[in-house]
Amino acid sequence: MRKDAQRNRELLVQAARGLFARRGLDVPLEEIARAAGVSIGTLYNRFPSRADLVEAAFADRVEAVAAICEVALAMDDPWAGFTHFVEQGCILQAADRGFNDLAARRPPQDYERGHRLMSEIVARAQAAGALRPDFVLADMAFVTWAITRTIEATAEVSPDAWRRHLALILDGLRAPAAHPLPRPPLSEEDLARVMRHC
Numbered sequence: 001m002r003k004d005a006q007r008n009r010e011l012l013v014q015a016a017r018g019l020f021a022r023r024g025l026d027v028p029l030e031e032i033a034r035a036a037g038v039s040i041g042t043l044y045n046r047f048p049s050r051a052d053l054v055e056a057a058f059a060d061r062v063e064a065v066a067a068i069c070e071v072a073l074a075m076d077d078p079w080a081g082f083t084h085f086v087e088q089g090c091i092l093q094a095a096d097r098g099f100n101d102l103a104a105r106r107p108p109q110d111y112e113r114g115h116r117l118m119s120e121i122v123a124r125a126q127a128a129g130a131l132r133p134d135f136v137l138a139d140m141a142f143v144t145w146a147i148t149r150t151i152e153a154t155a156e157v158s159p160d161a162w163r164r165h166l167a168l169i170l171d172g173l174r175a176p177a178a179h180p181l182p183r184p185p186l187s188e189e190d191l192a193r194v195m196r197h198c
Contacts, residue, residue: 019032
């Protein structure tokens with residue numbers, strides 16, 4: 001890539017990160033191009049679709065989630081590892097409206113490494129008897145959606161209110177609190193369809 005093309009790409013990624021963080025993923029692409037100081041044609045030359053721009057803008061966040069997973073797996077206590085993974089992911093969501101949107105719209109299996117690590121975190125917590133045995137990774141979508149909405153609803157009034165909501169959810173996921181669930185989990189394919197529809 002030529003130097004000017006590389007520079008334009010970096011300007012677009014930086015502008016997208018900033019606008020997505022403040023206003024969410026639905027910011028008009030024209031505004032992103034304007035903030036980067038380039039034409040909309042230049043944006044489309046570098047990023048043919050919004051999804052391409054989103055992927056570039058959040059590549060660091062995807063890596064951050066994988067790093068959080070690795071820390072969680074290195075913890076001695078599997079339940080502490082599970083709660084660390086969930087809480088740290090929520091902290092990333094609370095700090096960045098665009099990432100909050102992305103977390104609610106992209107299923108875990110879209111990120112192969114992260115999906116594998118998350119599956120290990122869940123299996124490890126269940127093997128220790130700490131996480132309810134009927135929890136599946138697809139159920140993380142319910143946790144994510146709940147916290148996503150809490151973050152959106154309370155951001156202006158009480159930005160940390162999601163922590164109380166998360167604590168209530170985590171207590172419900174403990175194995176000793178488990179009661180039979182009324183229906184089976186969503187399959188990963190069904191979950192992907194739901195999240196892409198969002």
